[in-house]
Amino acid sequence: MVFATVRYGQDQYILINPQCTVINLLDDMRRRCGQTPTICLDLTDQTGLVIDLDAHKTEYADKYLKTHETYVLVEKQVLEEDLLNSEFGSSTADLALVRTPSPAQSIRSTRSQEKPKYNVLLDNIRELLPDYRVRRSNEKRKDASSRPTSRVSDEDGSGRGKSRGGRTMKSVAHAISARKRLKASAH
Known part of the structure; x- marks a missing residue:
């Protein structure tokens, strides 16, 4: 569905x-x-x-x-x-x-x-939603770090990285693990 x-x-x-x-x-x-x-x-x-x-x-x-x-x-x-x-x-x-x-x-x-x-x-x-802040896709979050993000290279070697909705798979995995740590610390 x-x-x-x-x-x-x-x-x-x-x-x-x-x-x-x-x-x-x-x-x-x-x-x-x-x-x-x-x-x-x-x-x-x-x-x-x-x-x-x-x-x-x-x-x-x-x-x-x-x-x-x-x-x-x-x-x-x-x-x-x-x-x-x-x-x-x-x-x-x-x-x-x-x-x-x-x-x-x-x-x-x-x-x-x-x-x-x-x-x-x-x-x-x-x-x-305490971390909610309206922003457009070309604006960065205030709490985002300034360090460069690493990308997973594609099979075709283009270097664009495997992305999901404009985010690299590594950043998605990082966000999920951070969310789990936050939930664990809240309990």
């Missing part, structure tokens, strides 16, 4: 089927989580890494979501000034949040490399 779990609200859960287009998945989550149609939704993993589904609306969601994983629902907010600057090249004194960028605005904001703001839609996030 193919599914993923989404956390939102007061630690509520819904199961989603990622074997559909992203736009259909986002609409379904919006309806089932009681969100208004005017907001732009996205997901993060449980560490806060933004999946950025909004940029891939016509693709299948299972390309970006892992089955049997748990995600956190977030609202994506884009500053209106950034949209105006990217469209007209001018600046405005008033900053206002645009909750749902139009498709054209989404393309322009992506091109201008502006950083949207994310509002976590899971209450008490700090208590539920």
Whole structure:
């Protein structure tokens, strides 16, 4: 059975089927989580890494979501000034949040490399997930060490390493063992 779990609200859960287009998945989550149609939704993993589904609306969601994983629902907010600057090249004194960028605005904001703001839609996030920090894939975690990561070489000798979701197998194994040590120390 193919599914993923989404956390939102007061630690509520819904199961989603990622074997559909992203736009259909986002609409379904919006309806089932009681969100208004005017907001732009996205997901993060449980560490806060933004999946950025909004940029891939016509693709299948299972390309970006892992089955049997748990995600956190977030609202994506884009500053209106950034949209105006990217469209007209001018600046405005008033900053206002645009909750749902139009498709054209989404393309322009992506091109201008502006950083949207994310509002976590899971209450008490700090208590539920203490290490959670919303970040995009090009941003590093503050607690990540600055030492270089070693990679497992591929059979083809490319040196890219065997990866799972952009992480090397060694870093996945390291994260699992660290999580086990943390759970053992908590008990």
